[in-house]
Amino acid sequence: MTNRWTPVEVDATTAGPDFWTRYHAYRRLRHAETRPDDPIRPDRVIEDGMKRNDPFEIHYRYEISNGGKMLSWFTAEATRPGAPGYDTNKHLLWTEGSVHRDHRRRGIGRSWIPIVLEIMDRHSYTTVGIECEEESGHAFLKWIGAEAKLTGAENRLKLADVDWAVMRRWVEEGRKGSPDTKFESYDGRLPESMLEDYAPQISSMLNTIPFEDLDHGEIVETPAMIKEWFARMDMSGEAGHWMMTREPDGVISGITDMYYAPYSPTIVHQGFTGVRPDARGRGLGKWLKAAMAIHLHELYPNAEWFTTDNAGSNAPMLAINAKMGFKTYRVGSEYQITRDRLAARLQELAGAF
Template identity: 35%
Template sequence: MTDDEIGEIVAFNNIVAFEAVPEDPPTPTDQAIASQRAVPERYIRTTVLVRSAEGDIIGSTGLRIDPDNDDNPDVISGSVIVRADHRRNGVGTELLRYFVALCRREERDRILGSTNGRLPSGEVFAQTLGMEAKQAMHVNHLVIADVDRGLMDKWVSDGPQRAEDYEIFGWDGDVPEEHMVDFLDAVLVMNTAPRDDLEINDFTLTAEEIREGEKQMHAIGFESWQLVARRKSDGAWAGIHNVMWNPAEPDVVHVGATGVRPEHRGHALGKWLKAVMTLRVMDERPNVTEIRTGNADSNDAMLRINKEMGYKPWISATTWEIATDAAEDWLKNRGLELPAV
């Protein structure tokens, strides 16, 4: 894909993104190009576009698969995106034909997709197709101006008392080589997060994938901060918390992952980790106005902490599933065959 082609797609995606999140700035073209160029060559990538009579992109679909690191080889996640002024004209159905054909090409039995609560047309399309809602979640956000700094200070000062045998340390940027093995093990705590009705395997992660992700973050200018809760008596890693900052979106910090291993819970380590990070954001990123995090609506433990901190629901989202057979049948019942891809 050429730089000009990437630029066209970015412009289209920015139009759709503005409809969903008008508060956010558009993705810079140079950042998108850098991100695309940093994707490992082994990835299988296919993009399908629909253009208007004038040649403008009005819809897209496609897939991206890492053939060497695929924890759910029977499942494919994807999206069908149509510009608002071209919906209800069959564009989405035409794109669906191609997406289902790609699923067949890659021998995937199930399709996962998500809808954004601010774009109700997506939910209507999913329901019309016969998809089943599998998980409800929200992007929750913490407005910095509303943070109770005294409460955050208290959680930090209470940390060593409530968790006497624990300490917190961290780093900025890449995972230090001496911590890689422990980090790879600790991050798997995210497999304990609620999945509701989603039937998917635990994710796995390799050092190679970590380094590839870091390379991509460097290419687009992202900065990351990582915290770890560690038991002092034996050095066991108990929990992790990290955030990311995008210079193209300078007033927002995004939470990447927060988790405490089950055997270490009950010591308020999650509160300690999140309070330390929140105070650092407030002190060292004075231009940041909010912190965002995504949580399943069923994740009661994390939502309880977030609510105490002042997080509020911002944008809802739903993950949907349909069998590839059912999606193809839906198309065939409308006289539509799958194209060659």
């Protein structure tokens, strides 16, 4: 198989003005194609994030450009050796790629396959994951032999349609149903003094997320990882908001967190919401979600939407979201394919072209 497209590796820390000019032009084109109604992240926020050293993940970035115009962009990431969770995630590579809408069906997407295999062979990754929400992408991934392992959706809540009386009732029912449970709320950042306690408890809850058939490792959060995340939020000016319920023995039984960015004043993003399995059935999830909705509605009067991502199999959370008024905005899938199967497919393509 031959093609005339030459992928070039990009080092964001040394990339010059010409790269950033064509990258941002491509990024705006893709944003207009996939999320035309949403605010776009400012160039500075994107550049600062890409240039900052990541102590916990390895990032691979490549472009295909011609005549000063970016035609395709490909990124991959994996857990850094020695980072928390490495032992159960070391075989996994996660990727994302796209092709300029005016240059599709010319073999550009196919040109990324040797790059993926080279990265996998160099670092002994055995499975690659690719997230997709566009029809052209689904078709391409099925064509190369990848399988959809996890299906989810971005769901959005229009705040003008929320029944705030119901939200207040959920809060009151939560308090009455768990009178010995302490309710905690934090704006901006979590206190550093609580991270040693918080990190293992949020890790435990994150690992209860349903992943369907997706090959995945353990999710591990540490105080250092959370502080790195906060540092990145500081760079972009984002504010975090956390609410949690804590039982008399000190165990955090439920958590919800949301994030506001000044460059996206109309949309507030939901992060994680979870309740420990042994604390479910008491209305803690509804209590947390409703209290957060009321708080942020008052704090950000210009916000019009809450947005969240949910696995299609996460029935308890989907039920709460549906009662709040969340509606499906877009659907996507996480595909995976093994290194050996991808290599075999490349051999097939070499014989066909």
